[in-house]
Amino acid sequence: MNIFRLLSRKRIDEELRQEIEEHIELERCLNLDRGLNEKEAVRQALIKFGSKQRLREDIWRMNSVTLLEKLSRDFSYAVRTLLRSPGFTILAVLTLALGIGANTAIFTVINGVLLRPLPYSDSSRIVHLEQAATRVGPDRIGFSVQEVLDYRQQSRSFSDLAEYHSMTFTLLGAKVPERVVTGVISANYFSVLGVKPVLGRLINSSDETLSAPPVLMLSYAYWVKEFGADPKILGRPFTMNDRVHAVVGVLPPLPEFPDANDVYMPTTSCPFRSSQGMIANRDARVLTVLARLKPGVTLTEAQADLSTIGNRLALSYPKSYPRAAGLAMKITPLQRELTHAARPTLLMLLGAAGLVLLLACANLANLALSRQLRRSRETAIRLVSGASTWDIFRQLIVESITIALAGGILGLGIAMATLRLLVAYAARMTPLATEIRLDGHVLLFGFAVALFTGLLFGSIPGFIASRSRLSLIAGSGERTAGSEGRSRTRNILVAAQVAFSFVLLVAAGLMIRSLYNLLSVDPGFKTAEVLSANLPLNWSKYSNLKDQNIFFQQILERAQQMPGVQNAALTSIVPLNNTEGMNGGITIEGRAVVPGEPLPQVDHQLSTPDYFRVLGVPILRGRTFTDADTIDSARVALVNAQMAQHYWPHLDPIGRRISTDEGKTWVTIVGVVSNVHQYGLNEQFKDVIYFPQAQVTFMGDPSLLIRTRDEPTHLAGQLATIIHQIDSQQPVTDVRTLDQLRNAQLGTPRVTSILLGTFAAVALFITLVGVTGTLGLSVTHRTKEIGLRIALGATRRQILFNVLRHGMAPVAAGIVGGAIAAALSTGVLSSMLFGVPPHDRVTSAAIAILLTVVALIGCLIPGRRAVSIDPMKALRSE
């Protein structure tokens, strides 16, 4: 039936009416001709024509889309019915809004992070390469300059291969001296990524020569933040590393990958990367490599290609590739590289949100079922007066979908409201968090979930209602045979609810225990009342140890004089600051070096004497550094307890000597300090060797640590002032307290626990409502039976026991089912847990007890009602 006719039904009907009148008129005239009198002529004409109304209805129906018609009628009926019972409607809409909102919110994050293509052209062909010393440890190793050149030249799988590393440099020429995070890239880097500039041009190969004038590209965020998106930025000069760099282009908004860089420069502009020592050293593996696969080349083929080259290099340079290290190539698609940390957590949360929604569905199905029970007489009347079972079923489904869509709209609002929090949360796990936003996919998802939910919770009561017995109309209504099947359905729903909540509660319990474990990790130092600040060093100004020492001494003296300062120290690495330590090989005096074996690797750290006092790290043996350990005195070092245990078990390490340059110079160990969680609360201790800053030239950026008498943040403002009094061009960045750093470490597990905990709490509540409501209804049904039992002499205890048994049976079944489901599913949590196994029995047992107790309390309410039934009233109530 075409839509045109549907819309012009009224006009067609009017024409038909005229046509009929005309027909009858003609017939009347004919009858008159036949000799009938006027009255009889009209009568005969009308009789011959038959029912006018019926004809008009037939043609009206011919022009209708029946299903649509019926649906819209069902819809308006549903709206009216729902408005008549606002209690049920509000409860149902709110429950669904929470469920759909949670799912949509998590899906929004997943859509932005995992589903949306990366903002690089043809991003599925971009891969991230890395090396790993498989026999030493799981740490990822970068590439050296020589290796990049070799792989670029010899590989046949890639259309291009680009290198990258990031450093911070001081940039002069903006309002104040600025410390900028600088991506140092090969000229082809952005063409490998497939990025086009929004302004100016990309860095090209003519920029990547030592004689070319230095150039810079700005990141979009930095351009907007520092220069207000000024289009005249092109050509503007900035001084970096004592050379003038001109801006040639601005990048589009990109994920903060591999780092949140402010500016980009070609490799030839970086003093570190362009030094002869760096270029020649095949073992200085600090570069990140990205490559673009040639069309048609698979990952496996590329992997094989890389391994071949790797083997060839190992033959040519055996010293750089010791067999014992087991150096191997690894190739990862860029998408996975960007999301590997977020993927399991996000999928787990979506699963949890999905469970909450299923639970809500089960509960609503239960609610709708009891509503249906109350309406069973209405249903029976409709069936008798000609409605088909499909009409009944469809009407209930339309009702539930109406609720679900209302819930969906509200849920979308919830998702939008929580989006900012979720973006901040996701940003800890993936650089793609900036890509998270509401779009068509999210809306479609929300709509689909709502529709699915409506179908799910409407079909059960719909199915049961459409099989209503006509006997219901006879009045005895709720106690007929049909209710047997109904109470079984309800019990199954309750069991499902209990099972779902069990899984959620176990997951939440595990996460919370894991968070508790993290919180109770002793970091090995005192985080309270310590302020840290990063002081990125201008290398051309403080290039040698003497200049550095003078500068550092001045800083420490000024810092000590600040009011409220207890002591201050400089260090190469601030604990828990998400920075990676310097790792190096050592030679131990008196121990043979096995040729072909890699040297023992330990972390190197530099610090000034007060470092251990500022952090409160106990000295276990020997002494700490003093001001007497100077550039002219004997070289000394401290080791941590783990390293002492590792290399000198049962021996005293003090007085032993080690070398960091394969025996050219020797350093004496003078003390042992306690272990410190340097890199993360959930990381194992590492072997660490400490050197006094006064004896070793700083290669990285030093950090200042200050222990204060009270709230350390009060000093934050003054800190920059006193540093600038010494050197007005010295940037001061990352001013934070150690407590803040520690809390940042706990951020992700904390939010994950809060989200899961909330989901689980909602689940528990819904389940409680379900258990109580179902049992309450069953007590109502059995009022007469219970009354009879009491009249026949059953004690209150017996009645209570009987009711509780009825209520707890599905709960027990649900707990068993949930325990099985949890055992099968909590494995996905393993990567997110700390200090607790994913199949922890204690957690499961505790949750089982919790659920049992909560369900028992829920059952006691209808149980008490059953006990207080007055048998006389109950028996007379019919």
Added chain:
Amino acid sequence: MPRSKRVPDSEMLQGTLDMLILKTLVMGPAHGHTITHVIEHASEDFLQVEQGSLYPALHRLEDRGWLSSFWGVSENNRKAKFYKLTASGKRQLIEETSRWRKIVRAIGLVIGEDKA
């Protein structure tokens, strides 16, 4: 959802009625009343056309594009709706007629009509 089954022979009648209407209109445009009379008259009053079937049939045929309609003036000078055969309606009539003949012949063969 139709619940009561229709009388079985009405279905065959329906198809036949369509053909008869088309055939009637070969002679020229006519309104519903005329169509009824022509069919009844031509069949020597054996076939009785029910208006409850005629008008839905006309409506359906128009919907399929075999008829078109216009408002004209009837023999007693009143406004009346006339139906007219379209080109595709003519083709349909030829097709239906030949199909009808085949069916009649086939059924005749089966029930063993007198060889006339």
